[in-house]
Amino acid sequence: MIEIVIYFNYKNIKYNYSKNILIISLISLYTVSFISEKTEIKEKKRRIVLAENRGTEKDPIAEYLLEDISNKLKKDDYVKYYLQFHNEKIDSLLNFLQKKYFNLYLEKYNLEISICTSVDSILLNPREKAKDCYNFYDGIKKLQGIKLFNSDFYFLDNVNGRISYFGKFEFEYFYKEEKFISLFILLNSKLVNEELGYPELLLNKKTIKKSNLKKYSFAKYKNNYLVSKTGHFSYSLDREIYKRKDKEYYFFDLDDYNHLIYNFSENNTIIVSKLKRNFLDILISFSYIFAFFHFVLLIFMILGKFYRRKNFHFHFHLNFKIKMQIAIIFILLFSSILITSATIFYNTKQYEKKQVSNLKEKIQSVLIELEHSFIHLKKIPKIWFSDDYESLDELLRKFAGIFYTDIHLYDTDGNLMASSRNEIFDRGLMSLKIHPTVYRKIILEKKTVFIHNENIGELDYISAYTPLINNKNKVLAYLCLPYFTKQNLLEEEISNLIVAEINLYVFLILLSSMIAVFISNKITRPLALIQEKFKNIKLKTYEKIEYNGKDEVGDLVKEYNRMLIELEKNIELLSQSERESAWREMAKQIAHEIKNPLTPMKLHIQMLLRSWENKDANFEMRLKRTSKNIIEQVNALSKIATEFSNFAKMPKANNTVFNIVEVLNDTVRLFENEEVKILTLFRDKEINVFADKEQITRVFINLIKNGIQAVPEDKKGRINVYLEKDEEFVITQLQDNGAGINDEVKEKLFRPNFTTKSSGMGMGLAIVKNIIESANGKIWFETKINIGTTFFVKLPIYNK
Numbered sequence: 173m174i175e176i177v178i179y180f181n182y183k184n185i186k187y188n189y190s191k192n193i194l195i196i197s198l199i200s201l202y203t204v205s206f207i208s209e210k211t212e213i214k215e216k217k218r219r220i221v222l223a224e225n226r227g228t229e230k231d232p233i234a235e236y237l238l239e240d241i242s243n244k245l246k247k248d249d250y251v252k253y254y255l256q257f258h259n260e261k262i263d264s265l266l267n268f269l270q271k272k273y274f275n276l277y278l279e280k281y282n283l284e285i286s287i288c289t290s291v292d293s294i295l296l297n298p299r300e301k302a303k304d305c306y307n308f309y310d311g312i313k314k315l316q317g318i319k320l321f322n323s324d325f326y327f328l329d330n331v332n333g334r335i336s337y338f339g340k341f342e343f344e345y346f347y348k349e350e351k352f353i354s355l356f357i358l359l360n361s362k363l364v365n366e367e368l369g370y371p372e373l374l375l376n377k378k379t380i381k382k383s384n385l386k387k388y389s390f391a392k393y394k395n396n397y398l399v400s401k402t403g404h405f406s407y408s409l410d411r412e413i414y415k416r417k418d419k420e421y422y423f424f425d426l427d428d429y430n431h432l433i434y435n436f437s438e439n440n441t442i443i444v445s446k447l448k449r450n451f452l453d454i455l456i457s458f459s460y461i462f463a464f465f466h467f468v469l470l471i472f473m474i475l476g477k478f479y480r481r482k483n484f485h486f487h488f489h490l491n492f493k494i495k496m497q498i499a500i501i502f503i504l505l506f507s508s509i510l511i512t513s514a515t516i517f518y519n520t521k522q523y524e525k526k527q528v529s530n531l532k533e534k535i536q537s538v539l540i541e542l543e544h545s546f547i548h549l550k551k552i553p554k555i556w557f558s559d560d561y562e563s564l565d566e567l568l569r570k571f572a573g574i575f576y577t578d579i580h581l582y583d584t585d586g587n588l589m590a591s592s593r594n595e596i597f598d599r600g601l602m603s604l605k606i607h608p609t610v611y612r613k614i615i616l617e618k619k620t621v622f623i624h625n626e627n628i629g630e631l632d633y634i635s636a637y638t639p640l641i642n643n644k645n646k647v648l649a650y651l652c653l654p655y656f657t658k659q660n661l662l663e664e665e666i667s668n669l670i671v672a673e674i675n676l677y678v679f680l681i682l683l684s685s686m687i688a689v690f691i692s693n694k695i696t697r698p699l700a701l702i703q704e705k706f707k708n709i710k711l712k713t714y715e716k717i718e719y720n721g722k723d724e725v726g727d728l729v730k731e732y733n734r735m736l737i738e739l740e741k742n743i744e745l746l747s748q749s750e751r752e753s754a755w756r757e758m759a760k761q762i763a764h765e766i767k768n769p770l771t772p773m774k775l776h777i778q779m780l781l782r783s784w785e786n787k788d789a790n791f792e793m794r795l796k797r798t799s800k801n802i803i804e805q806v807n808a809l810s811k812i813a814t815e816f817s818n819f820a821k822m823p824k825a826n827n828t829v830f831n832i833v834e835v836l837n838d839t840v841r842l843f844e845n846e847e848v849k850i851l852t853l854f855r856d857k858e859i860n861v862f863a864d865k866e867q868i869t870r871v872f873i874n875l876i877k878n879g880i881q882a883v884p885e886d887k888k889g890r891i892n893v894y895l896e897k898d899e900e901f902v903i904t905q906l907q908d909n910g911a912g913i914n915d916e917v918k919e920k921l922f923r924p925n926f927t928t929k930s931s932g933m934g935m936g937l938a939i940v941k942n943i944i945e946s947a948n949g950k951i952w953f954e955t956k957i958n959i960g961t962t963f964f965v966k967l968p969i970y971n972k
Contacts, residue, residue, distance in 0.1 A: 192469060200462040204454060207461075216432070219444045220421060222388065223434035230327055231335050231361070233277060235320050238337060240595060241273045242323040245341055245355075250562075255287060255343050255353050262287060268562075274359070275569045276593065281337075281359040288354050289345065309356050312338060325357075334392065334399050335361040361400050389429070393441040405429055405445045414443070459679040496695065500688035501681060508677040527634065527655060528623050535621070535636040535653045538575055542651065547643050552589065564590035580652040581640070582606045586615060589649055601628050606650065610637050614650060626654070702732050744945065777802070825864035825946055829970050832861050832868070832902060836893060839872040848880045848889030856895070859902045860970040863947035868967075871940045875906045875963050878937070882910030882961065897969060904965040912957040921953070 245251060250272075254265035266285055274283050288305035317326030317338060328336040337359040345353035389403025396411040405427070408414070414424075414433060422433045425448065434442045545567065546552055552564075561567040568579045572592035581589045586606035588597060596602050606615075613622045614637045622637045635654040639647045720726070780798050783791050833854050840850050861868075876891060883889035887909065894905040913921065922941045944951045948968050955961040 192466075196462055196465045196469060200458055200465055203461050203465075204458050208449070208454070208457070215446070216423060219388070219432045219446065220434070222390075223421075223432055223442045223444045224436070234281070234335070234337065234359075235323075235325075235327070237278060237595075238320060238325040238339070239323040242325055242339065242341075245273065246324070246343075251355070252343050255345065255355060269357075271562075271566050271569065276572060278359070279573060281335075281361055284358040284360075286356040286358075288356065290352070305356075306354070309338075309340060309354075313340065334394070387446060389445040391443040391445075393443070395439045403445065407443065411441055456679060459682045463678060463682055494692075496688070496692040500691070501684060504681055504684045505677075508680065512674075512677070531623065531634065531636045531653060531655050532621055534575055534577060535638050535651060538571055538577070538579060538653060539638055539640060539651055541571055541574075542640055543642075546640060546648055549642055549648060550644070550646070552583075552648050554589070556590075565592065565594060568592040578654050580654070582650040582652060584615070584647055584649065586611045586650070596628075606637075606652075610635075610652075613637075614639065699728070702728065748942075748945070825867060825943075827863055827947070828865055829860050829862050830865045830868075831858050832904070832967070833857060833859055833895065835865065835869055836872060836895065836904065839869060839876065840893060842873065843876060843880070843891075848883060848891055850876070850891040850893065852893045852895075854895045856897065859895070859897055861902065861947070861967045862970040863949075863967065864943070867943040868947070871943050871965065872904075872906070874937070874940050875965075879906060879908035879910065879961070879963075882908050884911055900969060901966050902969050904967075905962055906965075907960060907962040909960040912959060913953070913955040913961055914957070918955070922951075 250268060251265070254262075254268065262285070265287075266283065269285065270283055274281065286305070286309070288309070290306065292305045293303060312328070313326055316328045318329060319326050320337075323339075324341055325337050325339040328338050339355075339357040339359075341355045341357070342352050343355065345351060389401070389405035389407075391401040391405075391407040392399050393411040398407060398409045398411070401407050414426075414431070419433075420435050422435075424431055424433070428448055428450075429445045430448050432444045434444070436442060545558070556564045556567075558567075561570070564581065568581065568590050569592045572579050578596075579592045581591070583589050588604045588606075591597060597604060607624060607626065610622060610624050613619050613624075618639075620638060624635050624637065626633055626635050633655055635652055637650055637652050640649045640651050642648055777798070780791075780795060783794060788794070833856060836852070836854070840852060843850055876893075879891050880889060890909045892905075892907040894907070896903055896905075922937050941951055944965060944967070950966040951964065953961055953963045
């Protein structure tokens with residue numbers, strides 16, 4: 173493209189904007205196609221890497237939590253107590269571990285436990301022999317286990333399609349000769365999982381994966397059954413629907429997604445899916461590339477102009493057209509910025525209101541549930557338990573799982589009583605005291621609900637506070653719901669909105685640029701035409717500019733056209749004067765010529781008189797013959813003389829205002845007895861013109877008579893008379909179905925002394941044209957051989 177631009181600028185070859193657009197469009201299409209192809213290849217390679225990593229994927233958040241759990245589990249007296257009576261309380265131990273340690277985030281895993289001593293065996297299949305418990309689990313640990321840092325848990329690389337962790341804990345055991353008892357814990361990820369709260373705060377930033385995987389959906393299959401999935405795509409429960417097990421990697425399209433099937437073992441499959449690019453995505457890419465190339469083109473055009481100037485003095489000049497284009501694009505750009513800013517502001521406020529509203533509804537729901545437990549208490553004890561829950565923390569964790577939110581409870585002095593996520597406070601990320609602002613609003617000012625903006629490091633969130641009241645209207649504690657769960661949604665929605673609007677406005681600006689060019693070209697075209705027409709104005713070589721706009725350009729065009737009309741009138745008057753002068757001389761000569769036969773005619777009369785005086789026997793017959801011939805010749809000569817005399821004299825028209833519709837109706841009635849059928853179509857009953865009524869009547873009579881005479885004898889004649897008007901003129905159309913007019917005759921039709929008939933001198937249409945042009949009108953015709961001819965008579969409408 174650059175070479176093309178340099179060539180055109182260097183050679184100073186003139187080319188218009190359309191050629192630029194065509195060149196840029198073709199280059200942009202090729203670039204989009206090339207980039208799309210390369211990007212798709214690169215993206216597919218990336219998905220293969222993701223699929224391979226997914227086969228041995230770990231959960232860094234779970235591993236952190238398991239590290240903390242491992243240290244606490246070994247010191248937990250309740251666990252030791254349950255293990256002493258494991259044969260009776262294994263279900264109670266499982267329930268205890270699930271509630272206290274493997275809740276909230278770790279609820280995304282299925283929990284299984286086994287309790288073994290040195291003499292216990294484990295039966296995996298009724299058809300097989302029981303296996304030594306220790307040997308069995310030690311074998312799993314050695315073959316598949318990868319020990320977690322500072323923990324008794326292991327990551328199991330077992331290729332089962334799920335994320336699995338295994339833990340072994342030994343405790344003292346006093347029963348018979350046994351001194352130790354072991355607790356084996358197995359965690360397998362569930363089919364679908366969601367994260368609760370803000371566990372990423374508990375991790376080192378280096379541990380968190382930075383890869384943007386949100387645009388992908390993942391599924392794992394074990395023995396053709398779905399074992400886990402994430403993302404938006406709805407996967408089938410059965411692997412068989414996707415076919416193709418013969419390849420390790422296989423790409424295919426399904427439901428607007430492109431899928432990668434990775435068969436990483438005989439019975440295990442991973443599918444990584446990504447939404448396919450649609451036409452809008454391609455169009456947006458094209459818009460960006462087109463805009464870039466267009467900018468480059470403008471730069472090189474400017475540099476080309478600068479290079480061609482030998483003195484290197486560059487004067488930047490913007491013509492009217494370019495100014496108009498820049499103005500339109502700037503207005504759209506400015507308005508798009510305003511609209512985008514207003515939309516982001518509005519959506520942010522609406523989102524915040526929605527979040528606050530949801531948080532208020534959620535805290536009321538949690539409050540109602542808690543009131544059932546504490547409504548009859550006068551005071552919540554520091555060590556609280558019930559038949560179902562061993563601690564206040566356990567109760568809050570249960571409601572946290574139900575309502576999918578973290579819950580904190582503060583006493584009446586603002587000190588933390590319990591929390592569904594104590595690790596936040598254990599690590600010192602949050603204070604054990606209620607926030608001073610909240611203390612003032614909720615405790616001192618006694619507000620029923622208070623929403624407070626808070627932060628932990630760079631994490632901003634909102635928290636809702638409300639008092640927990642018993643049946644005596646006494647405040648027992650203060651409930652707090654920090655809204656961490658969806659804290660990233662606002663940023664994601666705003667960023668998505670900004671990207672979407674930028675993409676949309678890039679396309680709109682591109683489109684508006686083309687429209688601006690089109691509009692500016694259309695608006696300035698009359699100006700360019702006027703300039704060109706002024707250059708080309710010569711005698712009898714001019715034409716009007718067609719422009720219907722009612723604006724300043726329209727006024728200029730109107731004045732230009734008016735000037736042409738005046739020029740045309742003057743030229744016509746000059747031509748008419750020349751023609752009249754010539755025809756006057758010819759009329760005089762013809763008048764002189766037609767008098768020449770009068771002398772022999774006089775001699776014939778004298779001879780006839782002499783024959784009468786001599787009493788010639790054939791006198792009567794000679795009298796009749798001579799008289800008849802002389803009368804016919806005299807009438808013919810008289811008619812010729814009259815026609816040429818009228819044409820030469822061009823008597824002054826007696827102009828009056830009359831209704832042309834009425835004149836046409838009266839004229840048509842004159843031909844009612846003719847064999848030709850005459851049809852009329854007049855939409856208006858009255859259209860006034862200012863002309864000589866008798867002359868106009870003569871025009872229509874002549875034209876209708878000519879139309880009748882043009883119809884062949886073997887064809888039924890038909891004359892159609894139409895009348896239509898615009899703001900300034902009325903046009904009469906007289907259409908016959910005659911033989912038509914040959915090309916060689918067309919240019920001579922209005923000339924005097926030219927006729928296609930066997931009789932007459934051909935002065936009729938010449939006189940008709942003079943009459944119409946004397947009335948500031950115009951006459952012309954259109955003809956088709958063997959179809960007919962239409963004469964058009966255009967006269968100005970009379971306006972008071």
